[in-house]
Each structure stands twice: as C-alpha cells, then as structure tokens.
Amino acid sequence: MPNTMEVIGPDAKEARARTIAQRIALGAWRSIEFRIGLFVFTTMVLLSIFWPMVSAIDPMKINIGAKLTPPVLFGENWTWTHPLGTDQLGRDMLMRCFVGLRYSLFIGLATVMIMLAVGCLVGLWAGYRGGLTDTILMRITDAQLSIPMIILAIAILGVSRPTIPAIILVLGLSGWPVYARVMRSVVMAERKREFVRGATILGASDLRIMFLLLLPLCLPPIAFVAVLDVARMIIFESVLGFLGLGVQPPTPTFGNIIADGRKYLVNAWWIATVPGIFLFLTLASLNLMGAALERSRNRVYGGKA
C-alpha cells in the first residue's frame, strides 16, 4: 500500500472538513455532465408536474378537426396552439407527453424501487444468514425467476383491472429475483471479511451489521444498474400496453402513445417520435447524473479526491 498522504495536496486540505458523502456530492456537482443532467431532469419533472395544472389544454380532449397537425415548422398547417402537433384524434402532443412522462416515470421509478427493496432485502438476508434461510429464500427466488413476466402479467392483469398500482406490482414482482441473486453473492463475499467479525465483537447486532455496515457497501453498484432499469421498466410498461394490459386509454403513458402512433408512422411520424424524444431526454439525464455520481464516488473511494 503506497503511502497516499503526500498525494493529498494543500488545495485538498480544505475539503478534509467535509464528510465523505459531502465530498462525493461535491465531486459530482463539479462535473458538467451532472449539472446538465440535473437541469434537464428537474425541468422535465417540474414541467410534467405543473404544466398540466397551469395550462388550459386538456390532454384527453378530442378535436377531430385538428387531427394530425404536424409540429411547429414541419409540414403544412402547423400552429402555435399545438407546438408539438396533435395525434390522430387531435389531442395536443405536448400535453400528452407531459402527462405521459408523469405516469411513465412514476411507474418506472416505483417499479424499480420495489424490485430493489424486495431483491436487496431477500439477498441481504439470505447472504448474511446462509444455511437453511439461504436455501429457502433462494428457492423462492428460483421459483419466481421461472415464471415468465408476460405470463404473470396476463394472469394478474387479465383477472384484475390493469390499474397503475397493479402494473407496478406485476413488473416489480417479476424483476426482483435478479437483484436478490446479485445482492446475495456480494453479501456472502463481504460478510466473511474481518471487519464484520470486528463489528460483532464490538457488540453490534445482526441488524446493525446488515443494514449499516453491509448494505451501504453492497448497494451502490447495484443501485447504478437499477437506474438503467428505470428505462427498461418504462419500456415494459409499453409492452404491456401493446397487449392491452397496460395503462388503459385515454390516460396517456409513453407506452401507449408510442404504440398508437406506430400505426401512423408514415403519415404522422411525430406521434411516435415526440414521446420517444422525451423518453430519451429523461433517461439520458438520469444516466448522466448516475454516471457522474459513480465517477465521483470512485474517485473519493479510490483516494483521488
């Protein structure tokens, strides 16, 4: 182990007063990607929350007369009333996209949180306890893993009404086993380390070791994968929508807007493209922030900041 004391230059001295979490946040904030990501993301989220409240336009109001209006500056007949054009029923695309973003993002985030929470808890418990607990929990995981997502979705959503909580539950239920597996293997490796034994001898309880010592150590790499899964879940929701098991019309989500717009792709490309661009911007900004945080975290834990 090289003595890294001399690496810490005088300019870093002032940062020493900050906690590690502060240093990671500060390091991320200093990168331009993080600021861009944060700016885009907050703008999108704020607009999607407040614009529909402020605006007088109803995203579900049908106006056949104005159907298939192209976006501003594209084609003929465009108007400033519908800056991003209208769909086949004359509904305003901008408004539909904001409302769709609201639902899609909510579904994506909530699903990933359920997956992460269930998966990590199961994995943590199984990995830490080992033995019979591990066997039982992992066999349950295997059982869950063996049911294809689509079959589960058809079974549950076909029987009950496909409401948003039900969709979140179905997607979350089918996604957690992967996290449980990964978490379990990481925890199994970490719990044999000396510092875990050290904590036991200091008098720490199992819960404290699991949640305050092991979880912070094992969670971050998994959490960064989970950010990518937000996108996957938004797409899965649209797959369900495609089968008629997603969020029901007229409520717009990215999934059902894109699925509907597909039929008009040749005449009215914007119906499918505009929500696609929104989806892209949201996820790109999320990933930019995630990557900047990850880099900053690695720098701090790698001793370079």
Add this chain to the structure above:
Amino acid sequence: MTREDVTVENTLLEVRHLTVAAGLGRSAPQVLTDINFSLAPSSIMGVIGGSGAGKSVLAKAIVNWLESPLTVTKGEVLFEGHDILTMSDRQTRLLRGKAIAYVGGNPGGALDPTMTVGAQIVEKLRSVESGVSFAEARKRVVDLLDAVRIPSSAQRFHEYPFQYSGGMMQRAMIVDALISNPRLIVADSITQPLDVTVGAQILKLLHELKNEFSTAILFVSNSLPTVADVADQVIVLEDGRIVEQQPTSRLISSPQSAQTCQLIAELPTLWEHDTRSRLKPASDDARPIMSVRNVSRHYVLPSSSVLGFGPKRILQAVRNVDFDIYEGENFGIVGESGCGKSTLTRLLTALEPPDTGQITFEGEDILGRGRAGTRAFRRRMQLVLQDPYNSLPPRNSIGSIIAEPLVIHGLAFGKELRARVLDVMSEVGLAADLYEELPMVLTAGQRQRVNVGRALILEPRLMLMDETLSALGQTEQGQLLDLFEKLQAQHGLTYLYISHDIAMVRRVCARVAVMYLGEVVELADNETLFFQPGHPYSRALLSAAPTLETRRYRAEDCLLDGEPPSPINLPTGCAFASRCPHAFDRCRIESPRLQTRFGLNQAACHLLDIKATVKDEVSV
C-alpha cells in the same frame, strides 16, 4: 580483483550496471539503480532490504520476467556469459525452465488447482526435456519429493494442491524448480508465509541442495536472521541501490552501512535477560480477570467418502485448555498455524460457545447471561484484529469507525461523541485531521492504531491482540508496543497477545501459554519458558525462531522433520510424539496432562516424570 578478471568458468551469473525504471522516459522513477554482483556455482547469495527496496524486482529482472511498466533501462544480466535480457523469447523460455528456476513466496497461487501436484511437475519436466517417458519422469518426481521430505511421496504425487499444507506446497514448488536440475534458483521470500519450524526445515533443505546438486541460489528475503542462516554472501538493498555487499559473517560482525546497522539494531533479541516491569508476572494475590476452565471445541466435518456416508471426521480444534489471566499482566499464547489459536480467539470473544468447559470474565460466565450479558461482556473485553487491510470497513471514515462502538452501545451522541473520538485518536497517535478520511490513506501501522483506538474507546478491561503486530514492519511494531505499554499504564489494561512470533512474545509477555494441536503444552513465565522450557515443543519453537544471536537450542537436536499431524481424527497419545526427538513408548499410548513444575509454571510431558531426564534437558 576487478569484475573483468572474473572468468566465465567460475561465475554462473553476473549482473552488470542493472538499472530498472518504472515506465519509459527520463523522468520515470528508478526502481533499481546500477546493480552489480556475481554469483558462483554452489553458493548462496542473500538479498535483503526493507519493503519497497526493490528486492522482488531484482529477482524478477534476473529471470527476465519484469512486467510493464517496469523496464530495464541499462545494464546486462549475464548467465554463463549470455545476456538474458537480450535473448529471444524462445531462448529465455528454454533457459528459464532448464537452467534457471524461480520460486515465489505464494505457493498456493503458483500451483494449478485443477491438476495433481505430480502431474504438473511431470508436465514441466517433459516440456523442458523432450524424450523423457512418463514413467521415468514420474520416478524422478517421486524421488525428488522424497528428497524434500514430503511424507509418503508416491501417494502425495496424486494429490491436489489443496490437500497439501503451506509448507508442503512450498516444498512442491522447490521440487518443481529442481526437477530439471537448474544451475540457478531464484528464491523470492519463500519462507515468509511459513511457520518458523517449517521455514527452518526449508532453509536446511536449501543448504543440502546447494551441496548435493551444486546449485547456485539467489535468496531474497526481508528477514536478516533468515538470510544470515543460509547465505554465504549478502547484498543489502535500499531504495534500489546496493548499499552493502559482504560475506555473511562479516556483514553481521562489522556492518559498513547505516542501513545494515539499523537492520541489526532493530532486531529483537531472545537471549538477553530482560527485567522490565511488564515482564514481571502478576503477584500471587492478583485476581484472575479471565479464567478458562477445561475448554474444548470440535467441529464435525462431512465424511470424505462419496455421498457423505462413512464415519464423520472430527476436527478437534481446541482440547482441554485451562488457564487464568491475571489483572494487569501481559499474557501470551503462541503456536504455529493450525494449533487452534483462532478457534480459541473465537471462544474467548464469545463468538462461539465451547463444547465443554467454561470461560469466566471477572467471575461471570461470558455466555451465562444471554444476549444482554454477552453485549455487556463485549464492552469490557475488546479484540484488536490481525489484518490491517481487512479489518476496517473500507467505505467508512476513520472518525465514524472509531465512533462505531460508542454508537452501538449508545454511550455518546453528537458533539460529545466527536470529542471522545478525537480524544482517543490523539491518544493512539492519529492526527485529528484524519477524522473524515477513509482508511485507504493510512499505512498498515496507522490502520492498527485505528483498530486499537476503536477497541480503547469503550474503556475495556482486557484487550485481546490477535496477531495484531504480525503484518507490521520491525520499526512500526516497536512503536505500537510502546503505545500499548503507555496505554496499559494509563488505563490499567490487561493484554492477551495471541501470536506466532516468538521474538515479540519474548519482548512483551509476562506469562506465555504454548499451544500445539489445540492443547496448551506449556504454561510458563517469560524467563522460565525461554531459559528452562519444560516441553520439547517449546524448545523446538525456540530453536527455529530466526535470530542472529548464538542459539541456545540447536534445531537439529530439537525437532524431527515433518509437520504437525492433521487435527482431524488425532491418534492417541501425545500429539507431539511424531515430531519429538525424545519420544518413547509411553508417549504414543498415553496423553500427558499439564503438571505443575514450580510456581505457576506447568508443562505437559512424560519426560517431566523422569527426574533425571529433566535435569539433563535443563542443562542442555
């Protein structure tokens, strides 16, 4: 005699102006600078230096095995007159297998775990010497395995590396190196991972090899006594430069450079009478703080037969251990790996319950009062762990690591917590501005200070030091021992040292328990253990401890070859009988019990019954 006069005939290896840099270009830091030496056949050259002195780089440069970014910028390595560094890959490969062999310090990593040991050595032999039939190769390997004293070599030939012990793997690596009758062996820290008694055997083996096969050996090590044991000539490296090169005896009697003087001065001494206060055993009226009564612990292993049928195998890790630790004393437990030290640590810290017997702390059974009782016990007794790199959670700041015990036991919050942590940090010699740092920036010694600090913050009565100092260099060890002494005086601590390092035990422990295969074979105060050991194993341990002093006990008289028997399904009789030079019939039938010799000293040996023999042994 100038270098040019040395004729090729009596020089096997010659290194001229060897300079190695980390990276290319002028600004690249130099790892080795202008190294010159030559090595004759059947001689042993020792290379010694502190960590980072460039020893391993030198060893690797000689076999042309440097990995990027290390590059040779100048100089040549002549092996029998040919420069190794400028040879083609094909030529070096042939040379490496046939004429030069390299043995590293990590035999577990060097052997292929998926092949039997015999098969991989045969494979190597047949690849360097074409035309050797399998049967012939096999015979040669088994012969050599015999020569390095691997027991029942014909059977061991078919075993996998994981079935070998560390010492046996190291010997298998030596066989692997010797099989092609090389003219030069480069041995890089080969005794470092081994127990002292096994390491001593390996050194003995190297001597024999030199005489028998007239092999030249380049022996790299960081322990001066070890090098002095084997080498004819010694090179002292410091910052990549040779600061001294002398025949061994002269190096020790009249060292020329400051570095060598320092190396010698820092060595702990075993055989000087030392009467410092901490070595005095506690007075007779002292209260035992911890009592271990007849404690045993065994583990049941799955049967080795297919599908797990057949008799279960029983590993007896700790057998009938019984001792008291008195308040304010330094108590030591020594023994080699596999003697049950780690299991005993787990029992003493209430991580596991003993099968039989009882451990009491300040008069109360440590497991007797349920969870809350154990938690209370853990406040009063703290363990300082061995591995400075693994024992600290890597993602927590130093301040929060030291604060953790207080948080766990709910003893302090907020400002008070921070103040107490800073107090302890200054007490163990850590700067306050390390509070928000990660453990990564610390040296091994500082890490151990963090470990000590977080144990100390609970104000324990007893501190258990589980090999706490074994990963540290000589200088850092000394500093920490001074710190321990200071803390003991301030807080009235009792220390329990668990170690394999005889020299450290000699320095700090007032009373010592020697463990062998799960048993305490001798319990004695410091002076008695070192000057009148009551058990042959204690003597064997003392004889194998590396030191520059004239030895009181010669390894040849004290220890038979071989390694401790497996603790699984132990034979009846004395566990040490298979290695004891004094063993007689009774030892193989009846297991000796600890008997009092004088004062608090006890030993478990049948020889003590024969008074005349005892007198003999003492006078040796």
